[in-house]
Amino acid sequence: MSAQAKQGVSLKAVLLSVVILLGNLVVHGAIFMFFRDSTLNPLVTAVLAVIWGVLGVYLLYFTLNLAAEQYPERVRRRILPYIFIGPGAILLGWLLVLPALRTLYLSFFNASSEKFVGLANYAAIFSDRLMGIALRNNLLWVFVGTLACVSLGLLIAILADRSSFEKLAKSIIFMPMAISFVAAGVIWKFVYYYQPGDEQIGMLNAIVTFFGGEPQAWTSMIQPWNNFFLILILIWMQTGFAMVIFSAAIKGVPEDILEAARVDGAGEVKIFFGIMIPYISTTILTVTTTIIVFTLKIFDVVMVMTGGQYDTEVVATQFYRQFFMYRNFGYGSTLAIVLLIAVLPVIIINLRQFRKQGGF
Amino acid sequence: MVGRKKRKGSKTLVNIILGFICLLWLIPTLGLFISSFRPAADILQTGWWNVFPHQDWKKSGESVQLPKETDLRQPIEVGGKTFTDDQLKSGVTVDGDRLMWENRRARTLSVMEKGWEFKPALTLDNYKNVLSGKEYKLKNADGSETVQKGSGLSQAFWNTLTIAVPATVIPVLIASFAAYAFAWLRFPGRKTLFVVIIAMLVIPLQVALIPVLKDYTALGLNGSYLGIWLAHTAFGLPLVIYFMYNFISQLPKDLFESAFIDGASHFTIFSRLILPLSVPALASIGIFQFLWVWNDYLVSLIFIGNQPDVQVMSMKIADLVGSRGNDWHLLTSAAFISMLMPLAIFFLLQKYFVRGLMGGSVKG
Numbered sequence: 001m002s003a004q005a006k007q008g009v010s011l012k013a014v015l016l017s018v019v020i021l022l023g024n025l026v027v028h029g030a031i032f033m034f035f036r037d038s039t040l041n042p043l044v045t046a047v048l049a050v051i052w053g054v055l056g057v058y059l060l061y062f063t064l065n066l067a068a069e070q071y072p073e074r075v076r077r078r079i080l081p082y083i084f085i086g087p088g089a090i091l092l093g094w095l096l097v098l099p100a101l102r103t104l105y106l107s108f109f110n111a112s113s114e115k116f117v118g119l120a121n122y123a124a125i126f127s128d129r130l131m132g133i134a135l136r137n138n139l140l141w142v143f144v145g146t147l148a149c150v151s152l153g154l155l156i157a158i159l160a161d162r163s164s165f166e167k168l169a170k171s172i173i174f175m176p177m178a179i180s181f182v183a184a185g186v187i188w189k190f191v192y193y194y195q196p197g198d199e200q201i202g203m204l205n206a207i208v209t210f211f212g213g214e215p216q217a218w219t220s221m222i223q224p225w226n227n228f229f230l231i232l233i234l235i236w237m238q239t240g241f242a243m244v245i246f247s248a249a250i251k252g253v254p255e256d257i258l259e260a261a262r263v264d265g266a267g268e269v270k271i272f273f274g275i276m277i278p279y280i281s282t283t284i285l286t287v288t289t290t291i292i293v294f295t296l297k298i299f300d301v302v303m304v305m306t307g308g309q310y311d312t313e314v315v316a317t318q319f320y321r322q323f324f325m326y327r328n329f330g331y332g333s334t335l336a337i338v339l340l341i342a343v344l345p346v347i348i349i350n351l352r353q354f355r356k357q358g359g360f
Numbered sequence: 361m362v363g364r365k366k367r368k369g370s371k372t373l374v375n376i377i378l379g380f381i382c383l384l385w386l387i388p389t390l391g392l393f394i395s396s397f398r399p400a401a402d403i404l405q406t407g408w409w410n411v412f413p414h415q416d417w418k419k420s421g422e423s424v425q426l427p428k429e430t431d432l433r434q435p436i437e438v439g440g441k442t443f444t445d446d447q448l449k450s451g452v453t454v455d456g457d458r459l460m461w462e463n464r465r466a467r468t469l470s471v472m473e474k475g476w477e478f479k480p481a482l483t484l485d486n487y488k489n490v491l492s493g494k495e496y497k498l499k500n501a502d503g504s505e506t507v508q509k510g511s512g513l514s515q516a517f518w519n520t521l522t523i524a525v526p527a528t529v530i531p532v533l534i535a536s537f538a539a540y541a542f543a544w545l546r547f548p549g550r551k552t553l554f555v556v557i558i559a560m561l562v563i564p565l566q567v568a569l570i571p572v573l574k575d576y577t578a579l580g581l582n583g584s585y586l587g588i589w590l591a592h593t594a595f596g597l598p599l600v601i602y603f604m605y606n607f608i609s610q611l612p613k614d615l616f617e618s619a620f621i622d623g624a625s626h627f628t629i630f631s632r633l634i635l636p637l638s639v640p641a642l643a644s645i646g647i648f649q650f651l652w653v654w655n656d657y658l659v660s661l662i663f664i665g666n667q668p669d670v671q672v673m674s675m676k677i678a679d680l681v682g683s684r685g686n687d688w689h690l691l692t693s694a695a696f697i698s699m700l701m702p703l704a705i706f707f708l709l710q711k712y713f714v715r716g717l718m719g720g721s722v723k724g
Contacts, residue, residue: 347561
């Protein structure tokens with residue numbers, strides 16, 4: 001009797017879940033088609049999309065959960081987690097995980113992805129002049145940019161900690177992090193702007209001529225020094241990030257240790273290197289890796305400032321050029337994989353960190 | 361006593377150095393901001409700092425008439441001193457006054473004296489012109505007029521908003537469900553999946569772009585809002601899941617237990633209890649994701665391409681830089697319009713903003 005009842009519930013549950021699954025597929029498929037082909041006013045589209053994004057997505061979970069509730073406790077407990085992570089996992093798999101593997105696969109094929117070429121693309125990266133320059137510049141970006149961001153961030157954090165307008169100063173230094181690299185590019189293009197003639201409207205050239213120097217076209221002049229003027233933009237934008245994190249870390253250094261060192265007659269410099277730096281060393285490591293990862297992928301600044309001309313190409317711009325303009329999927333994929341290899345150590349560090357923090 | 365005095369002195373020094381650094385940080389943006397309000401011809405003629413009171417040479421009204429037959433190739437004698445033609449062309453300073461040709465052919469020199477100059481001409485025209493798509497007249501430095509077409513940035517502004525809002529709401533909702541499952545449900549594959557998500561945190565987007573573009577071409581998603589929403593959703597998910605996991609997994613266990621005793625299902629607990637409790641975290645990561653999409657250039661460049669109807673602001677501005685790199689009246693105002701939203705969020709929601717950025721700084 002009870003077994004029969006159970007079976008009946010199961011049948012109903014199976015039927016219901018099939019209906020719900022199919023229903024969701026049809027409804028969201030229709031919405032998919034609608035948005036893909038929609039020619040409505042963008043604002044109307046946006047409003048509809050937000051409604052779909054909140055209600056539609058919520059209803060998806062709600063109905064799937066409803067289906068799961070029809071099953072006995074033991075089964076439900078098994079399927080419920082997959083309902084919760086399902087949509088996220090599908091999107092991630094389709095648009096991030098599988099593409100990464102496919103890119104790896106494509107990197108062993110020629111420009112049109114038809115002929116297997118083994119490691120030839122990888123060899124080409126290190127022999128091609130433009131790509132060699134891209135690699136060199138990327139190293140320059142990572143090394144100079146990170147070093148400057150971290151040391152300046154630390155310096156400003158310490159200065160701010162002792163100044164009388166800490167909050168204001170931190171806001172000002174942090175502000176560039178909010179804006180886009182494209183806008184920052186425009187800001188700095190204006191600073192570096194050069195025009196022939198006496199009157200310089202670019203600030204840098206105005207300062208240079210004020211002191212009797214010759215105005216320069218900074219971003220295209222003597223290579224490879226022009227790269228430094230681009231890296232300066234990164235420093236301007238990212239120092240705020242390092243500063244805010246360091247600032248919090250510095251405040252965590254116990255006051256009594258510092259006081260004890262002062263009583264022992266240690267100078268501020270000695271306290272800084274002897275106590276502060278060792279105390280916040282893990283924070284320094286985290287900030288450094290974060291900025292390195294960020295800098296490796298630098299793209300927008302170079303695109304806006306020079307478009308990769310005048311030997312300012314980096315790996316990400318070279319990737320864009322090979323893939324999007326030359327349609328060379330082989331080189332494009334290989335460059336993407338090179339970036340991936342460069343961040344692998346960071347991935348491993350992150351995973352180790354996560355395990356150490358007792359995650360799972 | 362001595363110690364305190366010394367510390368006070370060093371504090372002044374710290375303030376001065378920090379103030380100087382802040383000034384350095386602020387000035388580039390200030391230059392852009394001020395320039396965006398100056399008439400197009402002014403921007404190209406004088407530096408933006410000329411809107412502040414400054415000393416400049418002004419005509420004093422006096423002029424010197426040289427003999428008509430003065431030979432310009434020879435040193436020219438004026439008031440007992442001799443100058444070359446070139447010197448007089450660019451102006452030469454004598455006893456605090458400045459001599460310059462007023463009319464070279466008539467051999468008239470004007471005498472200029474130093475005086476305070478403060479007449480900033482400010483205008484909103486740049487903003488009007490860059491926002492609209494209509495034609496407008498532009499006054500050149502020499503007084504002539506040219507007709508230019510507006511850049512139609514307002515369309516791009518709405519496009520950006522249309523892309524950014526759904527591309528924030530959808531991933532945050534999906535990620536919260538997933539984060540809840542990772543934090544409070546036990547299932548096979550949980551560990552592996554989470555390791556994948558952590559690995560995806562710093563993965564360069566470039567590794568996904570080529571295959572995704574191929575799929576999009578096959579599905580007809582290129583240049584559509586839907587394609588961009590999905591791309592931003594997927595690219596944002598690892599970080600949002602990770603961020604929400606960190607928050608949700610820290611919630612006290614008792615909360616769940618008492619809810620369970622009341623017979624609530626996981627779905628009810630999540631929507632009635634966890635979501636409302638997570639509002640601060642949702643706000644932080646939502647702001648981060650929103651700004652990320654708002655400021656994005658690469659993803660739009662790849663998936664929107666040359667669809668002018670869907671183009672976002674960053675693409676439009678990058679195009680302007682490429683095609684009209686000397687039209688600073690357009691570039692400055694366009695850049696500032698694109699900065700309005702981030703700056704507003706920065707100043708109004710600073711607390712959430714900083715928290716989101718700290719958590720999101722690893723994103724690829």
